[in-house]
Amino acid sequence: MDAREAALRRAHEHAVRWLTSLSERRVPARASVDEIVRALGTELPDAPGVPADVVDLLATACEPGLTAFPSGRFYGFVVGGTEPAALAADWLVSAWDQNSVMRAASPAYAAVEEVAAAWLLDLLGLPRDSGVGFTTGATMANFTCLAAARDEVLRRAGWSVAHDGLVGGPPVRAVAGQDRHMAVDLALRYLGLGTPALVEADEQGRMDPEALRRVLAAGGPGPTVVILQAGDIHSGAFDPFTETVRAAREADAWVHVDGAFGLWAAASPRHAHLTEGCGYADSWATDAHKTLNVPYDCGLAVVRDPSALRAAMGLRGDYLIQHEHGDPVDKVPELSRRGRAFTVWAALRSLGRSGVAELARARSPTASPRSTAPGCSTRWCSRRCAPGSATTSAPSGYSPGCSTTVRRGSAVPPGTAGASCASR
Secondary structure, three states: OOHHHHHHHHHHHHHHHHHHHOOOOOOOOOOOHHHHHHHHOOOOOOOOOOHHHHHHHHHHHHHHHOOOHHHOOOOOOOOOOOOHHHHHHHHHHHHHOOOOOOOOOOHHHHHHHHHHHHHHHHHHOOOOOOEEEEEOOHHHHHHHHHHHHHHHHHHHOOOOHHHHOOOOOOOOEEEEEOOOOHHHHHHHHHOOOOOOEEEOEOOOOOEOHHHHHHHHHHHOOOOEEEEEEEOOOOOOOEOOHHHHHHHHHHOOOEEEEEOOOOHHHHHOOOOHHHHOOHHHOOEEEEEOOOOOOOOOOOEEEEEOOHHHHHHHHOOOOOOOOOEOOEOOOOOOOOOOOOOHHHHHHHHHHHHHHHHHHHHHHHOOOOOOOOOOOOOOOOOOOOOOOOOOEEEEEOOOOOOOOOEEEEEOOOOOOOOOOOOOOOOO
């Protein structure tokens, strides 16, 4: 047995031991950062080490500092156990160690991306010829879609961001709901668009279409991007897409949907009505590591016009040789993928259409009088905090520090678990 095989076998043993411990192990980590640092060793060794011994040290030093996120008994963030086929696919991707930026360099990556993308568009009911990118999470999925939006609305206004940058060009106005996720603001900051103009939302976080019209009218004509939400982080509520998309279209705005928590409702026959009108947007962002349960991190960026996605996120170097089948980077935007399409493909292939629909249905929260939207389970998030709300402690056996805010009059029973979700 050579050193590589020995290291892989040792990693497999530690991984299996970890997975089989999840049903019984204590949920919170047992060790602090300082304790783990000491166990790992602070001095870089002068001499080489045996690979299998390095794996042993890493596993034994870090194991006490791991939180049992996949155990089914963690109620803090949107975290769940990975689908077995997706986990195994992730291992293969690391073993193959491919540079996936060009179709010609690694055709397998491009092929898997095409198949996985087609399946995703089918399941989510989105335009079949849309461009799909596999990113590190919903924050970068939002960034990717909003980059395409920024560049395209400026192109329509006669300005090329790729050639001239942002300075001197028409200002792009971003408009979002008061209860948007912070990932939207972060993506806009990365893109140089600043803080969005905010639109009033109801007590469940749904954007008011008439308030959107007022905000759009107050800003006057010009390049505009409207950001809607499928699955409020606290309530799970969805924006009224039919009305809000219509209002945005009247202002000639690009419409983006942040669907990190709720876009997968479209795959569930029981809950697909919540996404009615969502398919008329121009771009959509969601996560695969939430409902689909692929390994962290994996986001999905979908843009109706694939040329807008390629223009914003792709670049062809003059030094690249033209391939006989076309541009070697065609349809493969420069996104941080690391083979994420493989984990998505494996999860979809393993679950099938009915399995994905069942997962999407199972993510539905306990119904409240104002919202029955999936995308935010009471196992994941706190209820929306409002005047007259009551906060209850989590029951025994839940993660320390986990509590639930329950609206008085809600059908959610006191003591239901949850904590505010910030991780995307």
